[in-house]
Amino acid sequence: MICAYAQKLSINGTESPTDVGRVLNLFSGIAHWQGYQDSLVLLRYLYSLRYEVQVKVIKVMASKLPEVIENTARCRQVVGILEGEQVLAVDCEGVSLGVDGPLTLVQVGNYSGEVYLFDILKNKDLLGRGRLGTLLESGNIVKVMQSCSNDSAAFYHQFNLTLKNVFDTQCANLLIQEHKGRRLAPPLKLAVICEEYGGKGFSTELKDGIKTEWMKMTGDIWAKRPMTEEMILYAAGDVTAIVPEVYENQKRYLEDNNLLAKFEERVEEEIFYYIDHSFKQKRRDRVDANVKEIIRNIDATYSSNASIIDFNEDGDEYRALKRIHFREAADVSVLIDRLKTELVRKDFIDLSEKLEQEGEDFVLMRSKVHLFDYEKHPDKLIADTAKIVNRKLNDIALKDVRTKYDMQSKLVFLSQIEKEALRSMRPSGFDDPDFPQVTLHLYWLLMEEDLQKKFDEFKETQRSFKMGEGYYKKMKFYIARRTRVPESLKRKARMFKNELDRTFGRDVVPSGNAGV
Numbered sequence: 001m002i003c004a005y006a007q008k009l010s011i012n013g014t015e016s017p018t019d020v021g022r023v024l025n026l027f028s029g030i031a032h033w034q035g036y037q038d039s040l041v042l043l044r045y046l047y048s049l050r051y052e053v054q055v056k057v058i059k060v061m062a063s064k065l066p067e068v069i070e071n072t073a074r075c076r077q078v079v080g081i082l083e084g085e086q087v088l089a090v091d092c093e094g095v096s097l098g099v100d101g102p103l104t105l106v107q108v109g110n111y112s113g114e115v116y117l118f119d120i121l122k123n124k125d126l127l128g129r130g131r132l133g134t135l136l137e138s139g140n141i142v143k144v145m146q147s148c149s150n151d152s153a154a155f156y157h158q159f160n161l162t163l164k165n166v167f168d169t170q171c172a173n174l175l176i177q178e179h180k181g182r183r184l185a186p187p188l189k190l191a192v193i194c195e196e197y198g199g200k201g202f203s204t205e206l207k208d209g210i211k212t213e214w215m216k217m218t219g220d221i222w223a224k225r226p227m228t229e230e231m232i233l234y235a236a237g238d239v240t241a242i243v244p245e246v247y248e249n250q251k252r253y254l255e256d257n258n259l260l261a262k263f264e265e266r267v268e269e270e271i272f273y274y275i276d277h278s279f280k281q282k283r284r285d286r287v288d289a290n291v292k293e294i295i296r297n298i299d300a301t302y303s304s305n306a307s308i309i310d311f312n313e314d315g316d317e318y319r320a321l322k323r324i325h326f327r328e329a330a331d332v333s334v335l336i337d338r339l340k341t342e343l344v345r346k347d348f349i350d351l352s353e354k355l356e357q358e359g360e361d362f363v364l365m366r367s368k369v370h371l372f373d374y375e376k377h378p379d380k381l382i383a384d385t386a387k388i389v390n391r392k393l394n395d396i397a398l399k400d401v402r403t404k405y406d407m408q409s410k411l412v413f414l415s416q417i418e419k420e421a422l423r424s425m426r427p428s429g430f431d432d433p434d435f436p437q438v439t440l441h442l443y444w445l446l447m448e449e450d451l452q453k454k455f456d457e458f459k460e461t462q463r464s465f466k467m468g469e470g471y472y473k474k475m476k477f478y479i480a481r482r483t484r485v486p487e488s489l490k491r492k493a494r495m496f497k498n499e500l501d502r503t504f505g506r507d508v509v510p511s512g513n514a515g516v
Contacts, residue, residue: 066115066236070122075130087142089239092151093222103154109239153274171266172250184319199246219404294320308342367416397421429484466512
């Protein structure tokens, strides 16, 4: 229908490449949101049209965008409608969304493809008097979500809400893969989940564009208002993708194979992952046990001449070798130690090549804490490469910080890897001219936050509190008379050290043995 309509249009004019790209992104998002199975075919067709024709096609398709709700009374009306559903799809957006990262938008969709966007940034009371929170905590309505742990953490820690009756499509996927024989099944992106379980056609162009913007240009994009059409379509697309097909196909498999009880345990684990540490530990113990078993099997079944190239990179054995720490690998056997070393070398070669190709455009997706360990690897080549790679990643992250944030940006907007990069800085004071103003400002805010967390930990643990010698020296640096650190940080550090001196003795590094 869309193609037929476009063929009837006859408009002359010139194209703007920038506008064409934006229109194609919008088209991709609308096709995804409205569930066109042939969205990629339509996208290719749209490329062949003149820009003005593309615009008219988009306007036809986007004549009814999802409703964005800001008003409390309207929210109650919509929640009343949604309470009549048995199954809803739910997703959230925010800035570094999680325990501290602010939740700014909640998307809810039904089986009919209707989507409502609840603007929590504009009106937090939508979750309270607007009764959206009641819907999320309802045990009578199934909420279909994808990897809900960060969403759950935000609801709990920021709004005192606990998700109930969740069907998590990632948890379902992992359990199904385990039932089919996998022991370390990888989590899948939403687009792959849809493809694997018969979901709607899923075009990733819009998602990739929005994701690149918040990773490289606008760190607080989900705290920007008004939202662009692209943002609205991005947000709506994630909920229409998983109902009804993905949900029903996964649920059928779980029911047919008597997996629902175990599935409910896994979903509970996902909901409470960042709420109750015991659930995180439970998952870690289960995965670590699988890793150890796989490593033992490798050691028992492979010859001493085996090489890392003998393993399927998508397989459980390869994933187990990636997960085991290099020191643990050395304790298992010569074979496992060598395979781990080969894998680490290969990973660093691949990462170095990617950094070389992409330069400052490289997108930092995850924490690099594990990479610091490799700077102490007994293999000199690995250790030296790790130092070079970490420096490059820090440089990219710090450039991203300068680009994405300003003097009004909050620390909660920063990703973990950006905070790690800030901690690598060594400014001489709050006015060090060698560092950009924004970066320096965020650095000192982070130093004060880190110190406060240490102080809070001490108040909770008292005589069993421990502090590394390196951090103790840093705290003394803050206190020193001539150091140019923010006055609030200096005061806090002095207060903290006085408390430590009273507990452990003057200038004694806390070791957790006071009074023993």
